[in-house]
Amino acid sequence: MLGIIGQERAYRSLSMGVDIEKQGYNVYLAGAMGTGKTTLAWEILERKAKNEPPPPDCCYVHNFKNPDCPQVLLLPAGMGSSFKKDLEAGIDRAIKTLLKAFESEEYEYEKNAILGVFVDETNRMYMQLDEEAHSYGFTISRNQNSINSVPLKNGEPLSQEEFISLPEEERAEIMKKSAIIQEKLNQAFRQFKELEKNIKVKVKELENETARSALAPFFAELFEKYRLCKELVEHIEAIQEDLLANYEVFVQPEEKSPLSLFRLIDRRTSLRRYQVNLIIDNSELKYAPVIFESNPTYANLFGQIEYEGEFGILATDFSKIKAGAIHRANGGYLILRVYDVIKNYYVWDALKRCLINQQIVVENLSRTLGLSNTETLQPQPIPAKLKVVLIGEPLYYYLLYNWDEEFRRLFRIRADFDIEVKKNRKRIKEYASFISSVCQKEGLKHFTPQAVAAVVDYATRLAEDKNKISTMLNKVVEIVIEADCWANYERAELVGLEHVKKAIVEKKYRSSLLExxxxxxxxxxxxxxxxxxxxxxxxxxxxxxxxxxxxxxxxxxxxxxxxxxxxxxxxxxxxxxxxxxxxxxxxxxxxxxxxxxxxxxxxxxxxxxxxxxxxxxxxxxxxxxxxxxxxxxxxxxxxxxxxxxxxxxxxxxxxxxxxxxxxxxxxxxxxxxxxxxxxxxxxxxxxxxxxxxxxxxxxxxxxxxxxxxxxxxxxxxxxxxxxxxxxxxxxxxxxxxxxxxxxxxxxxxQRLKEWNSKKRQGMMYSDRAISEGRRTQKSRRRKGHE
Missing domain, CATH: 3.30.230.10 (Ribosomal Protein S5; domain 2)
Structure with a gap:
């Protein structure tokens, strides 16, 4: 294994943890920095991932039933980008065809025919009403705003002055007839409104039929291509129904007016509903993903919902949903450094919640912490199926194991990396191979056998045991690179023993100021x-x-x-x-x-x-x-x-x-x-x-x-x-x-005996003096009594 020496225990533990597909069998790689934990994780996970198919593409689309809850679509790898392109192209062509259909001569002819019937019927009703009015001595006056009845005298309209000058009986008779004519006018007006309503329905039916006929070919192509995917068929049907219900937004002629800007925004918003937000495109993947997130902030790991300013107001929709590393790793493997995760407790908590619920929820950090509730979107959760590998010091494992019960349930496999292994011929060969691989990878000069032996001795000194060799490979790589530098100074073709010794001496010199x-x-x-x-x-x-x-x-x-x-x-x-x-x-x-x-x-x-x-x-x-x-x-x-x-x-x-x-x-x-x-x-x-x-x-x-x-x-x-x-x-x-x-x-x-003897003598003198003092006091008390 490239970059890994003597870590059989860790290799077996990690391999088993990866092979167990049950929930909770995530892996914690424990060991000192520079022992090859990340390299081993990459190698084993890549090997495992190559035997697994790529995960599905992940898309968010507009939810026509509940716009505040964008719908997630999980499509076979590659279908997401294909569907997005097909839908965008189909909608674009459909709208262009829709505009042409409403501008076509056939549509204008059919519409004019319907309107012609309306005009003929209106004229017929007017002529009939006018004849009836004449039979009562009235005529019908029509202008843009109203229809009125005007009395006649001697075949000529009666003016206001002439009407006033008439006898009262005649005026009363005219008013009586006028009421009859007005009732007929009202009846005719009601018939006109009903006719107008029917005509509008017919025009609307014509428009709907025209729109349906124009859109049908494009949606038929989409239905045929994606007929095997039930979720896509249902979403295409929803788009078709919404587009038929709102086609007026796209066929209205543009007008230069203060409201034209709002109509343009409305049109753009309507078009956005038919887009596909492809947050994960796995079309280029050949097998399951292996993702290493070096900066697992909340947004980088779990994604976020972005905002767009419109007229001073922050707005968002499903197209502003952005994916994180956990979305990219879904269906595969995610590698994280434990220190980067746990220093942000909200990231650690969200990661555990994701693994326990097996769901990926996209929401901004402010909402997670309950600091604000500005966003209205609640995207549909994405089913989570991934293996997480945490890399860190053993100390963090013990702390989490003792203080976090959920950690025990989620990370049941621990793979320990040793900082030293037994030194034998096999390990020395592995070191030689490792040095060669570093030289190839970094573009360095190759090492002579004596130089390799010097590097091995240096690794043995790092282990502080001549029978062992250090696995702190990052320190060994430093010597390899620095030895190559000294070889370049001397323009040597190969890195020799003297160059390795020089690198070790100079490395020590750089750090030995205090010494x-x-x-x-x-x-x-x-x-x-x-x-x-x-x-x-x-x-x-x-x-x-x-x-x-x-x-x-x-x-x-x-x-x-x-x-x-x-x-x-x-x-x-x-x-x-x-x-x-x-x-x-x-x-x-x-x-x-x-x-x-x-x-x-x-x-x-x-x-x-x-x-x-x-x-x-x-x-x-x-x-x-x-x-x-x-x-x-x-x-x-x-x-x-x-x-x-x-x-x-x-x-x-x-x-x-x-x-x-x-x-x-x-x-x-x-x-x-x-x-x-x-x-x-x-x-x-x-x-x-x-x-x-x-x-x-x-x-x-x-x-x-x-x-x-x-x-x-x-x-x-x-x-x-x-x-x-x-x-x-x-x-x-x-x-x-x-x-x-x-x-x-x-x-x-002898010295201790002397001190002990002097101490005993001192105690004896002290006891004798105390006894003499006590006898003297007793003698004095007896004499006083006598």
Whole structure:
């Protein structure tokens, strides 16, 4: 697998999680950054996806029954884009044909024929009404606004003056006849309205028939092409019915008036109802999608509903619905980084809701949080069928597992990535293949076998164990790229051993500013570290400082002072709250060792103080506990310690030396100090024997050891270290219960006995004085009584 080395556990876990198609079997990839989690996820998911068909296209269309709830259409891959194009082209051609149909001579002829009948019938009714009016001595006067009856006299219309001048009886007779004529007019008007209504119905029927005839061919094509898809057929029928009901919007002639703009907007809005919002087009996919969303904001992941400003008002419709990564991954696989998801709790909550309900709901974040309710759209949910792979640190998995019950139900598969694997021939070959693939991918020069071996050694040092190799491949890639740069400087054809070494040295140099400053302070003795001579109760411990991705060793001076008393062991750092819990535990362990070693037959009468000199920050870890014990024993035995020897290693109550971390950096840090002050062949480091497998030291240090300029001692218990540091036998407890004469333990035990004896004598003197005082008081009371 490209970019993956030694992650069989994670590979098997992820493969099984992907193969289980039941709900809740999503996968959490747990591991440190740079171990290849994303690469492995891509490879396995791509391999799985290639055996699965592409998911359907996803479209949103206008819901003619409920416009506020856009309808979702799931169509076979490729059909969505085809349907969108066919519908757009069909609607465009249909409207053009519709306009031509209403402008055709045939339509005008049929319409005129209907209107001609209306005109003829109207004229016939008028002539008949006029004849009846004449029989009563009236005529009919018609203008644009009304129809009136006018009385006649001698065949001529009677004027108003003439009517007034008539006798009253004659005027009454004319008014009587006028009422009869007016009733006939009203009756005729009602007949006219009914005729006009019938004519309009006939014209409307003609228009509908014309529109239907014009649109039928185009919809017939759509019905025929998509007849096998029931949802599409139903939507096409809805479009056809709506277009027939609203065709007037498209066939009305354009007029230059203040209302023309609104008519244009109305026409555009009507046309938009017939569009298709293809939010997911899978026409180019050959298999199921694998999507990695690097910025999973709410909108990027779940989509959003956009708005458009119209006359200062924000408006929206189904065409403004936009898809997110979860839509693109639907029917396939979605890869997310857990940190990017959970830092926005609303994204995490929405993702869980989607996986639990198996539905994708498109709504804006403001509505999800209940901050506003401006949008009126509630798009139909989309069925969700996808596998989610979360990538993150193990810490996030444990936190989510313990505090989020829904997380346990949804992510039942955990795939753990290791930061180191066993080093063997297979792994070395995998590393060689990995380096080659990086060179090909990044366009770098290829590496010589010696250069590959140097990179493998670097990876082994990262693992801090010569029998293992690191899987932190991002750090290895950095060396590969930087080595190529140094090869380019020298115009070499291949990257050689010297280029890899140069890249490692330069990488270290770029980060070692603080380390160099501390070394300068030691040389100037601003920080007092002795590497020559001998001193009682003082020796050099070793600490590791980590700054970002760089770690270096720093010697620290540890001093111990012992004296008679009962305070026991005082950790000065703990008293001033600069000691971490682990360091405090290590110091307290020393009390257990001292009690078990020297206080079997007597109380442990001791007051002692321990401190890290010139330490002005917190101290954590127990790797200096053995050094602190050596300093204590030196002070108790009054035996000097060789200052050229530094010590690291934790100790338990039995005096066994336990392994510690950062062993290479600790040894190299003290070696560099001794080198700068001058190697004399008596300097070195005492380390736990169990750390031997982790030694991956710099070549310069190894050469110094070979030349006996610097020594590394590996010990298993305190006694071995005492003999090295003090040049005297540690001593063992003999059959008589005493330690070997003139040994370190014998001197310590003798000192403790002396302090205990003095303490007992002091107590005896104190008791005798108290008794004498009591007898004197009793004698005085008797004399007073007498």
């Amino acid at each position: 160099n400053k501390i070394q300068d302070m030691m040389l100037e003795e601003s920080l007092i570290i002795n590497v020559n001579g001998k001193k009682v109760g003082e020796l050099n411990g070793l600490a590791v400082y980590e700054i970002g991705d760089y770690a270096f060793g720093k010697p620290v001076r540890i001093t111990a002072k012992t004296f008679m008393g009962e305070k026991g062991l005082v950790n000065i750092e703990r008293e001033i709250r600069m000691s971490g819990n682990i360091h405090s535990k290590g110091v307290l362990t020393l009390s257990g060792y001292l009690g078990a070693k020297y206080a079997r037959e007597k109380p442990l009468t001791l007051s002692a103080s321990l401190t890290f000199e010139q330490s002005y920050q917190g101290i954590e870890g127990d790797s200096a506990s053995s050094a602190e014990l050596f300093a204590l024993l030196s002070s108790l035995a009054d035996l000097p310690i060789k200052q050229g020897i530094a010590v690291t290693g934790s100790v338990n109550q039995n005096g066994e030396i336990q392994p510690v971390g950062g062993i290479n950096q600790k040894i190299e840090g003290f070696f560099r100090l001794c080198q700068m002050k001058g190697l004399n062949g008596e300097q070195g480091v005492i380390i736990p024997r169990k750390n031997l497998s982790q030694l991956m030291l710099e070549e310069e240090l190894v050469e110094a050891v070979k030349k006996r300029q610097f020594t590394i001692w590996a010990i298993e218990d305190i006694d071995e270290g005492l003999e090295i540091l003090m040049g005297r036998t540690a001593g063992k407890r003999e059959e008589n219960g005493r330690f070997s004469p003139d040994s370190v333990h014998a001197l310590v035990d």
